[in-house]
Amino acid sequence: MSTSLWFDDPRQFIRNELRNFFRDTGSLWGGTTGGWSSARQRTGVFPPVNIYDNGEGFRIRAEMPGVDTDSLDISCKADQLVIRGERTLEEAGEDANYHRREREGGTFRRAVNLPEPIDADKVHAKYDRGILDVFAPRAEEARPRKIEVK
Numbered sequence: 001m002s003t004s005l006w007f008d009d010p011r012q013f014i015r016n017e018l019r020n021f022f023r024d025t026g027s028l029w030g031g032t033t034g035g036w037s038s039a040r041q042r043t044g045v046f047p048p049v050n051i052y053d054n055g056e057g058f059r060i061r062a063e064m065p066g067v068d069t070d071s072l073d074i075s076c077k078a079d080q081l082v083i084r085g086e087r088t089l090e091e092a093g094e095d096a097n098y099h100r101r102e103r104e105g106g107t108f109r110r111a112v113n114l115p116e117p118i119d120a121d122k123v124h125a126k127y128d129r130g131i132l133d134v135f136a137p138r139a140e141e142a143r144p145r146k147i148e149v150k
Helices: 010-028 038-043
Strands: 049-053 057-063 073-077 081-087 106-113 123-126 130-136
Touching: 049 106, 081 130
Parallel strands: none
Antiparallel strands: 049 057, 057 130, 073 081, 081 106, 123 130
16 A cells, blocks of 8 residues: 655645544534534524626525524615524523534625625515525626717
8 A cells, every 4th residue: 555745746735634633623603512603604604695696786695593583683775685583592401411412593794795885775685494585686886887889
């Protein structure tokens, strides 16, 4: 059985070192007992979001199971959208011992910068089954305009 040294394939060595760094860093941020969900453990933020451009504006989808809509506060200004809220979790009880604790409760704030200004008056949101879906249309001055050639 031969052992590969780092100088045999430096690219593989670097890939392994980076993989180990990010795997190990997760344990420093809470690991399996620190209370952060796996998505938060990977990115270091809550809630995890996907943002995409559909041509008219930006759709922001955030996973936030267990968050009551009454605690949500969404605001926007220029090219930034801010989501604030609180997630409360039931405690297991005084005499319970956790075997694993990956979910966390408490207040959160997530600010996302968008690539272009948005029209704050036309932003709308809905929350369904733990997913917050926000649509932020581009500001009129940021929308592409067709130029007629004469």
